[in-house]
Amino acid sequence: MATKTKEVLESKVKDSEIEDLTAPDNLKVPAKPALKPVVVPVDKPVVYPLDLPESEIRLRTPAVGQRASRPDGRLHGLGQTQYIDDMTFPHMIFAKILRSEHAHAKILSIDTSEAETMPGVLATLTGAEIPVNSFGPTLQDQPVLANEIVRHAGDGVAAVAALTEQQASDALSKIKVKYKPLPAVFDPLEAIKDDAPKVHAPRSNIYASKTIKKGDVEKALKKSDQVFHKQFKTQMVEHVPLEPHSSVAMWDANGRVTIYSSLGRITLGRDDLARTLGKPMNKIRLVGTIVGGNFGGKNEITTEPILAILSKKTGRPVKGTFTRGDEFISSTTRHPFVMDYTTGVKKDGQILGRKIRLVLDGGSYCSWTSTTLGKGGILAAGPYDIANLLVEAHAVYTNKTTTGAMRGFGAPQVCFAYESHMDDMAHALGIDPLEMRLRNAFNEGSVSPTGQLLQSVAIKESLQQAAERFGWKESTK
Amino acid sequence: MIVKLKVNGEIRSADVSPETTLLKLLREHLNLTGAKLGCDVGDCGTCTVIVDGKSVNSCLMLAGRASGREVTTIEGLASSEQLHPLQETFEELGALQCGFCGPGMIISAKALLDKNPEPTVFEVRDALSGNLCRCTGYTKIIEAVLDAGRIMSTAEAKS
Amino acid sequence: MKKRGRGMACMWYPIGFTVAANPSAATVKVNTDGTATLLTGTVETGQGALTVLGQIAAEALGIATDDVHVVSADTDTTPMDTGAIASRTTYVTGNAVIKAAEQAREILFEAAAPMLNVKPEQLEARDRKIQVLGFPQQYKTIGEVAHHSEIVIGRPAIGSGSYNPPTVEMDPETGQGKPFSTYVYATQIADVEVDDETGEVEVLRIVAAHDCGTPINPMLVEGQIQGGISMGVGFALQEEILFKDGKQVNPNLTNYIMPTSLDMPELEVEMVDNYDPTGPFGAKGAGEPTAVPTAAAIMNAIYDAVGVRITSLPATSEKVLSAILEQKAA
Numbered sequence: 010m011a012t013k014t015k016e017v018l019e020s021k022v023k024d025s026e027i028e029d030l031t032a033p034d035n036l037k038v039p040a041k042p043a044l045k046p047v048v049v050p051v052d053k054p055v056v057y058p059l060d061l062p063e064s065e066i067r068l069r070t071p072a073v074g075q076r077a078s079r080p081d082g083r084l085h086g087l088g089q090t091q092y093i094d095d096m097t098f099p100h101m102i103f104a105k106i107l108r109s110e111h112a113h114a115k116i117l118s119i120d121t122s123e124a125e126t127m128p129g130v131l132a133t134l135t136g137a138e139i140p141v142n143s144f145g146p147t148l149q150d151q152p153v154l155a156n157e158i159v160r161h162a163g164d165g166v167a168a169v170a171a172l173t174e175q176q177a178s179d180a181l182s183k184i185k186v187k188y189k190p191l192p193a194v195f196d197p198l199e200a201i202k203d204d205a206p207k208v209h210a211p212r213s214n215i216y217a218s219k220t221i222k223k224g225d226v227e228k229a230l231k232k233s234d235q236v237f238h239k240q241f242k243t244q245m246v247e248h249v250p251l252e253p254h255s256s257v258a259m260w261d262a263n264g265r266v267t268i269y270s271s272l273g274r275i276t277l278g279r280d281d282l283a284r285t286l287g288k289p290m291n292k293i294r295l296v297g298t299i300v301g302g303n304f305g306g307k308n309e310i311t312t313e314p315i316l317a318i319l320s321k322k323t324g325r326p327v328k329g330t331f332t333r334g335d336e337f338i339s340s341t342t343r344h345p346f347v348m349d350y351t352t353g354v355k356k357d358g359q360i361l362g363r364k365i366r367l368v369l370d371g372g373s374y375c376s377w378t379s380t381t382l383g384k385g386g387i388l389a390a391g392p393y394d395i396a397n398l399l400v401e402a403h404a405v406y407t408n409k410t411t412t413g414a415m416r417g418f419g420a421p422q423v424c425f426a427y428e429s430h431m432d433d434m435a436h437a438l439g440i441d442p443l444e445m446r447l448r449n450a451f452n453e454g455s456v457s458p459t460g461q462l463l464q465s466v467a468i469k470e471s472l473q474q475a476a477e478r479f480g481w482k483e484s485t486k
Numbered sequence: 487m488i489v490k491l492k493v494n495g496e497i498r499s500a501d502v503s504p505e506t507t508l509l510k511l512l513r514e515h516l517n518l519t520g521a522k523l524g525c526d527v528g529d530c531g532t533c534t535v536i537v538d539g540k541s542v543n544s545c546l547m548l549a550g551r552a553s554g555r556e557v558t559t560i561e562g563l564a565s566s567e568q569l570h571p572l573q574e575t576f577e578e579l580g581a582l583q584c585g586f587c588g589p590g591m592i593i594s595a596k597a598l599l600d601k602n603p604e605p606t607v608f609e610v611r612d613a614l615s616g617n618l619c620r621c622t623g624y625t626k627i628i629e630a631v632l633d634a635g636r637i638m639s640t641a642e643a644k645s
Numbered sequence: 646m647k648k649r650g651r652g653m654a655c656m657w658y659p660i661g662f663t664v665a666a667n668p669s670a671a672t673v674k675v676n677t678d679g680t681a682t683l684l685t686g687t688v689e690t691g692q693g694a695l696t697v698l699g700q701i702a703a704e705a706l707g708i709a710t711d712d713v714h715v716v717s718a719d720t721d722t723t724p725m726d727t728g729a730i731a732s733r734t735t736y737v738t739g740n741a742v743i744k745a746a747e748q749a750r751e752i753l754f755e756a757a758a759p760m761l762n763v764k765p766e767q768l769e770a771r772d773r774k775i776q777v778l779g780f781p782q783q784y785k786t787i788g789e790v791a792h793h794s795e796i797v798i799g800r801p802a803i804g805s806g807s808y809n810p811p812t813v814e815m816d817p818e819t820g821q822g823k824p825f826s827t828y829v830y831a832t833q834i835a836d837v838e839v840d841d842e843t844g845e846v847e848v849l850r851i852v853a854a855h856d857c858g859t860p861i862n863p864m865l866v867e868g869q870i871q872g873g874i875s876m877g878v879g880f881a882l883q884e885e886i887l888f889k890d891g892k893q894v895n896p897n898l899t900n901y902i903m904p905t906s907l908d909m910p911e912l913e914v915e916m917v918d919n920y921d922p923t924g925p926f927g928a929k930g931a932g933e934p935t936a937v938p939t940a941a942a943i944m945n946a947i948y949d950a951v952g953v954r955i956t957s958l959p960a961t962s963e964k965v966l967s968a969i970l971e972q973k974a975a
Binding site: 088 | 520564
């Protein structure tokens with residue numbers, strides 16, 4: 010068990026430096042001998058230069074276009090950037106969350122009574138105590154703490170606040186949760202079938218769809234000299250911010266709650282907190298610091314409402330920091346995609362029509378899936394002028410880790426498919442891959458798959474510039 | 487148990503429980519929060535400090551094992567007049583983005599440059615291979631370490 | 646035997662949310678010495694957003710990067726912002742910052758006009774001065790003007806503004822509409838070596854040419870591209886959350902493999918010269934798109950090296966080797 014610091018003062022503090030602070034020296038009355046001298050702890054502060062000359066680039070005008078160094082860069086290098094987990098507050102305690110081991114189960118009961126008697130434990134929390142126990146940026150289909158059904162192995166079911174992190178972790182093992190396992194589905198192509206177990210019964214597992222139609226794709230495929238088809242698949246990926254999610258919540262006597270959080274979106278975060286806590290927005294202060302890596306994974310609340318309520322219950326600041334394991338199993342991840350591409354081309358490489366079907370493994374909750382579906386669908390045909398197009402995209406619930414926003418919102422997945430497909434066609438037609446792309450790429454004023462007139466288009470320029478730098482022509486086999 | 491060690495040139499001691507790691511001792515007992523907790527099992531390198539000249543994952547070392555040894559943390563690199571050359575080059579090149587890996591990264595680089603001020607690119611990559619970074623692709627970090635090495639060896643040659 | 650191959654991939658990527666409103670607001674306060682403070686509700690998540698927004702505010706006020714201090718990320722004090730998401734900060738928040746700075750600048754122009762005996766519309770803010778258009782020798786420093794405006798006239802130079810990218814709802818049947826205000830474009834080319842006996846892929850070099858409109862800070866854009874490529878390399882070759890009976894089997898950094906300093910290829914990063922008239926000083930964005938084409942380029946390079954088409958990511962050694970063996974058997 011971690012004990013409170015007892016700094017033993019070293020030779021730095023000599024006896025002569027230990028002042029008797031109870032005896033003001035402007036009074037000539039001698040101090041009472043019974044009083045012990047008060048030892049002022051000497052914690053030598055960190056040493057760093059306080060007045061460095063600013064780099065010349067930061068002083069230049071005009072400012073735009075300058076390779077100016079970042080003001081946070083110096084603090085990063087000195088180890089002085091304060092991330093949430095570096096913050097402490099007087100009387101701060103620590104929260105830990107118990108997570109489901111089941112991928113899909115009904116919660117029959119949660120008994121926290123034994124955990125409450127464990128050493129150092131000050132409070133516990135279950136979903137039933139959360140005023141509005143749901144959140145989500147598009148669909149509010151995710152519980153803050155599950156209290157009826159768990160939908161993936163990682164759903165939080167109860168929380169403990171204790172004097173130390175270790176005590177909180179120890180108490181988790183004393184929480185008794187009775188589950189009734191339910192049939193689960195893990196493969197999005199299985200989940201799409203009518204008889205698949207329903208992740209959010211009675212709703213269908215297909216929870217979002219998008220169609221993009223332009224021209225007449227069937228006719229275009231018939232008119233094509235050659236038609237290519239291939240299926241591509243991608244995997245589930247974790248953001249791995251080096252800083253695990255971390256927040257501290259503290260309630261004050263005016264009923265205001267202040268939350269320091271590693272969120273990348275404080276405006277939406279406060280909205281979600283107001284909703285889940287059932288409080289007016291002006292009673293909530295959400296403060297972000299420098300976030301230690303986001304990549305889309307820190308764009309929605311996670312434990313913040315739990316910490317806020319535990320703070321209210323205990324009257325103390327409550328910190329909650331994810332372990333690396335929490336980060337993997339309970340934060341969002343990148344959507345696995347199943348992508349079917351059918352493309353008709355002329356002999357000279359011109360794409361006449363393209364048909365695409367995307368199935369997104371939407372995991373257990375919606376999170377940013379609708380956005381991923383939308384962007385993935387709109388971008389799926391690639392940066393190419395294609396007159397005849399059909400994109401059908403579906404997001405499907407499975408009993409897996411929640412998939413959400415991650416750098417690119419579906420674009421890395423569809424780019425892997427459309428660009429692999431492009432090379433396959435180029436090779437089959439005997440056209441250089443660079444040439445194949447240049448023949449089909451957007452121009453300024455091209456019309457996008459959604460009928461948008463495009464401006465500031467630079468796809469051909471980027472192709473040529475990269476090819477030149479690489480030495481593409483010179484390295485042709 | 488009382489652990490007494492030298493941290494950034496100062497003798498420090500603290501009363502900790504036996505399972506306390508060096509990282510916890512530094513962060514929670516000595517208020518040196520530069521070293522970070524990123525994984526707690528020695529995979530990510532954000533907790534790197536130098537113990538007796540060698541870079542170690544402080545999350546894997548018990549505080550008791552550091553007793554009587556010399557520890558350098560990121561807080562011990564700069565002086566009141568100037569930054570360490572690594573801190574300078576990392577700042578100038580924008581080598582860090584979110585910065586969370588930075589203290590561990592710079593400490594690993596210092597451990598390398600203290601022994602080998604003119605490393606090759608491969609030696610730098612190798613020395614940093616235990617420090618994960620998700621933001622930068624390591625490119626500017628490697629450049630910054632090479633630049634700092636050049637500054638340090640020029641300074642040495644002059645003195 | 647190790648075989649070399651090269652592969653390219655290009656992409657397009659939008660800035661901001663899909664149709665949905667995603668506004669940003671900003672406040673700019675000019676101090677009486679000509680320095681300024683910018684208030685933004687976005688959060689610095691490592692990408693350098695605050696540096697870029699500070700540079701945009703500085704440009705609009707005609708002062709230097711270091712003259713602007715940026716305050717961010719506090720719902721009690723900073724204006725709303727949709728946040729660090731969707732590669733939107735430079736473009737959307739940047740446009741809001743310009744509007745706020747222009748409002749503050751207008752106050753300065755109105756204060757300076759009588760001082761310089763011209764009309765406000767004859768003034769410009771440059772090099773820390775308010776000067777007469779075409780007659781740069783006729784000027785007052787921004788500090789003098791800001792002080793005069795606030796202390797003498799009693800009108801502090803403070804401005805606020807907001808921006809939301811214009812979009813048009815998509816038709817539910819056909820998807821036709823204008824979901825985004827603007828897009829960026831990029832190409833990456835990978836040079837790889839594949840060991841046809843082990844299936845191991847080594848990425849030797851990646852060349853990247855990215856359009857982000859005007860790079861507000863080229864050093865930070867390079868950092869985004871380099872970092873995005875590293876994420877792309879992991880997506881292409883290493884990273885995968887594995888499940889058994891619905892439970893993750895590798896929820897740790899020992900068994901979930903992401904790129905280290907030893908895995909990174911040599912990077913050659915360039916920006917494509919471009920200017921978007923709808924963006925702040927021609928800028929668009931650079932965050933997410935940098936991670937988009939990498940995996941495709943590497944897969945095309947693997948095909949070029951050993952003639953196998955990898956259709957599911959990641960292209961682990963086992964997967965590449967079994968594809969090579971299958972092809973030999975066929």
